[in-house]
Amino acid sequence: MSIFLMYFRLGISHITDLIGYDHILFIIVLCAAYSLNQWKNILILVTAFTIGHSTTLVLAMLNIVIITTNIIEFLIPITILFTAAANILQKKDYVNPRHHLFKYIMALFFGLIHGLGFSNYLKSLLGSESNLIKPLFAFNLGIELGQLIIVVIILALTALTVNLGHANKREWNLVLSGAGLGVSLILIIERYPF
Numbered sequence: 001m002s003i004f005l006m007y008f009r010l011g012i013s014h015i016t017d018l019i020g021y022d023h024i025l026f027i028i029v030l031c032a033a034y035s036l037n038q039w040k041n042i043l044i045l046v047t048a049f050t051i052g053h054s055t056t057l058v059l060a061m062l063n064i065v066i067i068t069t070n071i072i073e074f075l076i077p078i079t080i081l082f083t084a085a086a087n088i089l090q091k092k093d094y095v096n097p098r099h100h101l102f103k104y105i106m107a108l109f110f111g112l113i114h115g116l117g118f119s120n121y122l123k124s125l126l127g128s129e130s131n132l133i134k135p136l137f138a139f140n141l142g143i144e145l146g147q148l149i150i151v152v153i154i155l156a157l158t159a160l161t162v163n164l165g166h167a168n169k170r171e172w173n174l175v176l177s178g179a180g181l182g183v184s185l186i187l188i189i190e191r192y193p194f
Contacts, residue, residue: 003134003138004134004135005138007125007134007136007139008139008141008142009142010125010139010142011138011145012143012146012149013142013146014118014142014143014146015142015143015147015150016149016150022076022077022080022117022187023076023114024150025183026079026083026110026114027046027049027147027150027151028150028176028180029083029084029087029177029181030049030083030103031045031155031158032084032087032172032177032180033090033103033173033177034095034155034158035093035094035158035159035162035169036158036159038094039155041095042151044104045100045104045107046107046147046148046151048104048107048111049107049111049147050111051108051111052108052110052112052114052115053112053114053118053143054111054140055111055115056112056113056115056119057116057118060115060116060119060120060123061122061136062132067116068193069120070191070193072113072116073117073191073193074188074191074192074193075113076117076187077183077187077191078188079110079114080181080183080184081180081181081184082106082110083103083106083110084177084181085177085181086099086102086103087173087177088173088174088177090173092170093169093170094169118139118143122135122139158172
């Protein structure tokens with residue numbers, strides 16, 4: 001197996017790993033307020049998250065940004081908490097343009113934090129690898145594909161629940177976001193580093 005394919009698969013498995021579910025939970029709450037017909041807005045959000053985490057993934061891998069693992073692991077559930085709270089505070093069934101812009105900025109910023117989490121995992125895999133470009137690119141590409149898989153699953157569940165199951169969109173958002181908020185609070189308490 002080529003180095004590229006190996007790190008590409010590791011990227012997919014890292015983001016979709018149910019044991020390290022915090023990244024999955026972030027994607028779920030990021031998409032919870034949207035419906036299938038707002039797929040372009042979701043694509044913009046995921047792109048913002050990608051820009052953020054790709055930036056810090058590269059900076060951390062090059063040892064330009066160094067933050068201890070326990071701080072990053074504590075900050076990741078805080079990103080989930082804030083994203084879920086923003087969804088819960090949303091009063092309408094749809095995301096208006098102003099709220100979407102806020103969520104875009106939030107996804108970009110929170111992506112920076114998640115990228116540091118990804119870098120800790122990738123650093124442990126690379127060890128003393130001299131050429132970082134190919135593994136870094138492949139791993140990041142794998143993360144992107146994994147994120148898209150999660151988004152498609154969330155959109156499919158939303159379509160089934162809201163469109164076919166006739167659930168209220170706002171209530172569905174509250175269920176997903178409320179669950180995300182509750183789990184993030186538990187993670188914050190468990191990971192408190194001080």
